Amino acid sequence: MSAVWRASRAAVRRRRLQTSVIGVVVLVSSMALVVALGLLDVASGPFDRLFGQAHGAHVVATFDAAKVSGAELARSAHRSGSGVRASAGPFPEAVVDMPQNAASEMPGMGPGPLTVVGRAKPGGPVDRLDLFAGHWATGRDQIVLALPDAPGMGEGPHSPIGKRIQLPGLAPMTVVGLASGVSGTAQAWVSPQQIAALHPTAYQMLYRFEQAATARQITTDTAAVTAGLPSGSLVAHQSYLTLKAQVAAAPNAFVPFLMAFGILGLLVAVLIVGNVVSGAVVSGFRHIGVLKSLGFTPNQVVAVYLVMVCVPATAGAAIGTVLGGVVARPLLHQVFQGADLAAVNVMPTIGSWVYATTALGMPAVVLLAALIPALRAHRLSAARAISAGSAPAGGRGLVVQRWLSGVRLPRPVTLGLGLPFARPGRALLTVSAVLLGAATVTLATGLSATMVSYGNAIEGAGRAQVIVGRGETRFGQTASRHGDAATQSLLRELPHAADVSAMGYADVRLLGQSENVSIQGERGGRSALQDDLARGRWMRGPGEAVASGRFLAKHGLRLGDSFALGAAGARQERVTLVGEVMSGPADWMRADWTTVTALAPGAQANQYWVRLTPGSDAGAYMKAVRAADPGLYPSVKTSVNAGAVTVIGSASVLTLMLSLVAAMGVFNTVMLSARERRRDLGMLKSIGMTPRQVTVMMVVSMAGLGLLGGILGVPLGVAAYRVVVRTTEHSAHLAFPARMLDVWHPGSLALPALAGVAIAALGAVIPARTAARQTIARVLHTE
16 A cells, blocks of 8 residues: 555646646535535524424414313313324413503513413423523512523613513513523413413413424324314414424525535536546556556556545545635524524534535545546556557547538637547536536526516615605604604605605514514505515405515415404404515515504504605705604615625625636646647647647637537526526525516526636636647657
């Protein structure tokens, strides 16, 4: 083995260019793979880990206390064939109204319906709560709030501990503890004795099943456990899979396209390494013959070439893994920013298996890619290897050259077009590398076009230039002199106002679920929000609503489903989902103004979206608004969608990296061709070919392969784009309308096709100029 190592080490030092190409290619591919696998790892890992530790509820079921008793619910968990592993409850549940003055004293709490559950202790067989501050509510007039374990939440001047909440019709209650739960069962807890004073109307049961890996299993188990209960007693139930999907929705938007780039990078690395090793074997025939004549066995010769490849591949994988981890951290921070991680209360980190897989797997893949061309050295005899010339034999290459000589093109161009046919295997590998580079450019171009359109749509580009808010004294602002309707009329009458839409909000609750949802209503003007619609239709009257895919996924709803909304004062309205918008929070929906006022009769618009006439000055309009009423606060709509920016930025960087890697493969091919054809180049220059013509010949030889690779890469990139977009829609609960997917036109497809030519020319120009500068005497002397 010492002889193999010495020969391999000498080959690594002698072939610095090929060693550098392999190292850089593997480094870049390793970085892309760490980012892709890392994001895939953290998409659901934190939730699964903490859900198991806390014995989270597979199903949170809410029952009507008027139709079923607590004793009947307790017996349901022990019914034969129900599949229940553990259960907790029944817990009495009440919904009370959190007034504005009480909510303002509690960080992280908002006004509106508050779901309160009577529970004796935070532990238990199901949904073990994390009581991270204070103590549990054991006496009367004590309450524990459900809040995330954020810094400063449990102690300090801003902590809610010790503060008193005045709920309507009740004595003041003291906040004695703060807790968080992975199942999201309530917004507050009180003792079983205290819950009676809140007049509970429902019971809550928590179930863990033996089989709960799929939605079908959960549906079957839920039906079995509630089969013997009175009809209509089950008000609502929520599966833990919806919570898991909600947590993973934000990162899952990035997983498909990063995985696509990771796979493309891996394929490019395999092709280029195979090309490099194949070239090393061909250009090293004499070296192979010398090794065998010195006593190296065929297996040892193969080992020399494999070790020669393994050294830079291992170094590149190690450095790329480290750099990938560094690059992944800010990306993960951006991806998970805004993800609903309050329940799991942790910022995910990449698992060690990702680093181990990349650091060990990339060199293994490189060795497999190098094995096939290295076996060619195994088959060569010493005499044949020593006597073989480095330049390719005639055959098909000469035939093509003769045919091209009759074409009306400059001689350097025809010679260049014929060069690849002398080494068809190497040409095929080069075309494949350029093909993947062109496919990467195509994929990135399509993604960027879709994300720009998506970002503009959800951020309101072109539909509202100015947003006006009404001042409120409780926020230290000057109160508006105009009422709701008068404000809208005032804004519409100001110069250059084309349309004004009034927006109002109300906090409501889906019956049977603990968390509040915000319902947004719009009044007057042409709808400023219809551009968000992706599927279904817009609202046409009372009782109709639209929501995002995340809202539908969280609450287990589909287009056409009807459900009941509840608000303070026992008001209830039944609404039907008629449309799905492209994006939005999981706790937010839109309805017409009549539906909003039916749930909250005192609701008023507090925000006005103003669309100006073409060419108007937004600054002048805002100045006119402030002059008309100092209590109105206008601002320019300048928000940018961070997710779209992240996707476009990441895709652009990865595309540039993979394009440079593909260009390095072309660079290596041209260098090998120049070395093999030293004698031919010397002869051509001796009969009058100028250095510029030599450069043109070498660049054209790769540009032709680049054009072929670009043409073949476009359909592959389009197919990858379709797969990535559809997978993103499904995994991230987004919806792209058809107009955003129609991004391919003849002009737009020409750009990625020509990208193959650019990649090939970029990789060929430097070695071509180097070959052209060599003198005739030096070239012929080396022969």
